[in-house]
Amino acid sequence: MNTRALTTAVVAGTLASGVFALPEANAAVTPPQFADAFGLTVISQPEWADGSDRTFTFTVTTEEVPAFTVLPGQVSGEHVVMVTLPDGYDPAVAYPVHYTLHGGADYPNTRWLKDAVETSTADEPLITVAPNGGGRGWYTNWVYPGSLGAQNWETFHLEQLIPFIDANLSTIAAKEGRAISGHSMGGYGALTYAERRPDLFAYAASFSGALDLLNQEMRAVVLGTTQLSQWGYPTVAPDAIFGSPIWPLDWNWNQRSPAQHVESLRGMGVALYSGDGGDLTENPIQAVAENRAYQTAVVTSANLTAAGIDHVFVDYGDGSGWAPGCTGKHAQAACLQADLDHFIPLAMASLQHP
Template sequence: MTKRRRTVVVLGFIFALVGLLGFTGATPAAHAGNAPPVFADGHGLTVVKQPWWVDGAERTFKFVVRTVEVPEYSTMAGQNSGEHVIMVTLPEGYDSSGATRYPVQYHLHGHPDYPDTALNQQMFEESTAGGVPLINVAPNGSGRGWYTNWVNPPAALGPQNWQNFHLDQVIPFVDANLRTIAARQGRAISGHSMGGFGAFHYAQSRPELFGYVGSFSGGLDLLNQAQRAAVVATTQLPGSGTPTVAPDAIFGVPVWPLDTVWNEKSPAQHVESLRGMGVAMYTGNGGNLADNPPQALTEHVARETNLVTRDNLVAAGIPHTFIDYGDGSTWAEGCNGKHAQPACLKADMNHFVGLLMKELAHP
């Protein structure tokens, strides 16, 4: 979740928003001693690099897969097109030799970011410290994947079916290889920025999969013109991945009357399928505009999209948690209400995990 963009007068505001609004059957594997799990191919995924621990704490590991649903993709620095890094944090004391099974939280990163950031690892490990029995999984969504099946993917890349990859392949693959509670009541999804959009979109598309959904400063309203402009801008920025793609590649033409897909996939206007699911949204107001204007403006727009979503949830009578922490001063030490502020995101995750553990099935 970076904050670099070109400064052309007309596009400056849009590019500032783009920086982060996203607008970040096998036998269950054992976790024994120093050995990370070993995964078996399946559910359309081929393991090209087996899990390895990221550090000596031996709680978080990464592995790499390939899939025909996204055979190639626009890459950012350090990525190999077609190879998808997935990061997993296990609960303290995880051991597949017994009968214990755990709920899973899938967390989707923002734009333009990676699943295996140090911040994600910190959020996962800190929010589950002290024996919280929760597995966290962060799949690759690329710099501009937008957690959807693209309408017009470029021929050079092939299909960009990110939704199919995550929902039809990653979830059952994780269930097959780890000791999970492989049911709706044992599964949650969350995300930051672009990932917040993805979390709501996935939960609305497949409500039978998730018992809880959470958005951390997500861009939830694709009818919001600033949000829409930011999505389009991500297609044109090399920093979001190369090669760049056509403006209509992801959701189709963004202009009425050809913007049907944009309207259909906008989470803010399609809340009904969330009924019966736990729902939580977190947002600041950007704080002091003079302090880091790009992130302040980005969070301001994200908040507007969250307010529309909140209003529609209220109108539909759907219970939810909405945390509007303003400039962050009362939310967490070091939180300043900005879009990608680590202290704010850690507080979001800590609160969200608390909600999950009250509602999801767990040991």
């Protein structure tokens, strides 16, 4: 396994959306340097994130997703990846890796995600990687990508990014050294990736994920993401991602629905987290979004139970007993921080680590 030397004394230097000068006293401190590999071309070497001595971002291109619909500040085809190292990262030591997938209409390098990951992994010998999944990538290889060209997000992440990280950082490059999680669209991605490639991951978790694509409301949500510009510009055809949602042409929706394909998770750690939306009259859009995600978690948990597959299902209801500031709504920072804080020790108990 190739590794890159990395000093253990680092200082903050960059914000995810911009670059700031390092303090003069630490001008000699440099982040790791990455080499092209596995179809990924590095176009922006790692830069330390603002206020952190553990987290950096870098940018790659790939022919698997040569262009994508963009959110404000993004450049189509340029994939930002955020990495958080353990305290005192030592390139002579092999560490497990936690891949965490962002939600729809979101970025991999938000300040909230950086802070949440650093908080939940404090004092843990764990590397966390947050890749770009596009505003509406849905962590799948699109059926009809049209003029965008290939939208092979699954291939990019599982066949390119994972071995790329193993080649450029000191990792445990085996299933026993990997976990995957994600929120909302990313929760869908985490479970479908784990199901489709159980050889890669020892633990998988969904935080309020859209897990049941047989649910007609979830299909409507996905179709809505293709048409709403806040999920990326330009918008795309309704059948671009999963194909036609109408029977009998909906085979891909059925095949790609995590709730109905749990068998391959047998022997893997599995954790599901969701609130129920709480008071649906308070912030009703986020409340209903969480309530519908909750329904898909209930179906997935029931299918796991029916199959005799051990799993953890954290139903935190209105959030009042889960974390201060959590009211059971979708994409609430307090709820998601509590999810991560609970999940990381679960994963570490199963992963090989120093």
